[in-house]
Amino acid sequence: MKYKNPCVTADLIIENNNNEILLILRGKEPFKGMYALPGGHLNYGLETVESAGVRELKEETGLISKIGDLEILGVYSNPNRDPRGHYVTVAYIVKKYSGILEAADDADDAVFFSIDNLPPLAFDHKNIIGDYKKWKIRK
Template sequence: MSERQWLREYDPRSYPPFAVTVDLAVFTLRGDDLCVLLVRRGEYPHRGRWALPGGHVLHGRESADDAAHRELLEETGVDAWRSNAHLQQLAAYSAPDRDPRMAAGLQVVSIAYVALAPGLPDAVAGTDAADARWTPVGAVPALAFDHDRILADAVERVRAKLEYTTSALHFVTAPFSLTELRRVYEAVWGRSVEPANFRRKVLATPGFVSPVDRAATAPGRRGGRPPELYGPGGAATVDPPIRRPM
């Protein structure tokens, strides 16, 4: 049998219904807190409960990555293709009991993503949500579906990547001071970081940060020493790693 013959005879109704969704763990810093975007579901299932934002992958029209970018733009107004936002696939979640619709025979698999961006605006509920808010990761209520697990995995991913990558730079806008950068680590890790040791490690890592002309960033400033400011240095990894305080 040729492939063309096989396609003519292929009957998708022979297989159980299947849906793919994307869920987004969107993080930003608000004050001294690492916050995640939550939405209150306006539709069933789990109507009225808080959840991570997300939605279905449009069948035959987009990839999971495209759906994640679309959902991030719809939920936050952030275009990850054209901004300092960072969007990365986290994991796939497919437990048989993860979605109530599975009881009706629909297999629902979610591909979760982590998004990082600096200074995101106040949350605004989308068309299918009753409410939206930024919530400190330490004050998140019980979430719908398996979003508690997804969020826990996402938080640990973000915390771990700060040790060996320059992902902290996605939480700040250049130019920034090393104090601002250190506060990112403290907010994400929930631990104090010793300033002098942090400064030494950052400046000793080739390509982590790049000095910015202080005079150019403070035109018209008179008297006093302008602050030392930096921008991204182009490196993606930190070697040796900056270890989390225990």
Template sequence: MPINQNIKVTADAVVFGSGENGERYLLLIQRKNEPFRENWAFPGGFVEDDEDLNIAAARELEEETGLNLPPEDFVQLGAWGKPGRDPRGRTVTVAFMIKADMSGQEVNAADDAKAVKWWPVADLPTLAFDHHDILEEALGLYNEQ
């Protein structure tokens, strides 16, 4: 019996930065469109047919924030695909973590991001989709490094 799946794949970038006092920051975008319009989320989006996952994460990061980081520096955190995580349909995301120099590059909202901001990890807004679950995994890995 042939399998007929209709699953979309996305890639998300969990980008950490450090302030002068050692405080950790997280780069988030405010979504311009539904679902979760106006909510904060990781930069990310759909993987193109001919694209490797880490390259998709780096591309989406640059498209939405202007931050240009090497795809080979992205560390894969895992995949999240619980049914219903995205109201547009069945979607699996592969999340990547990377540390960036907050003072090294300017960030600007573009593409489908309404705003972009470095948030203190200790004072984050409510996150869209299941990004809180992804963040927990990223913080665990960040603390191990």
């Protein structure tokens, strides 16, 4: 029996000291021109989901983090969460980062927004940020 496998991605939540969440402006479809959490695809056979998260953070925002500075928020696997097909995302909280914020790769912009005043978001990122808010209350 041959199995179809979902694509695996990592998404990253970065909150600064001003209670703002980092979002990127998507430069590619789907959801081109909408804001989303930084993140992207795992390079199959070459990296872990954590290392994909660290790589995507640097590629899209110029910010640097380490695998040890990531904490898993949750796994998001609804088969309808992405119009391209079945995607499984591991969402990480970035606890420590450095570098100069600069949009690059497939991000047209990278901006911090107030966690209580976010623009419309791509994919199910509103739900992921909602889970992050709940996590902060429990912490």
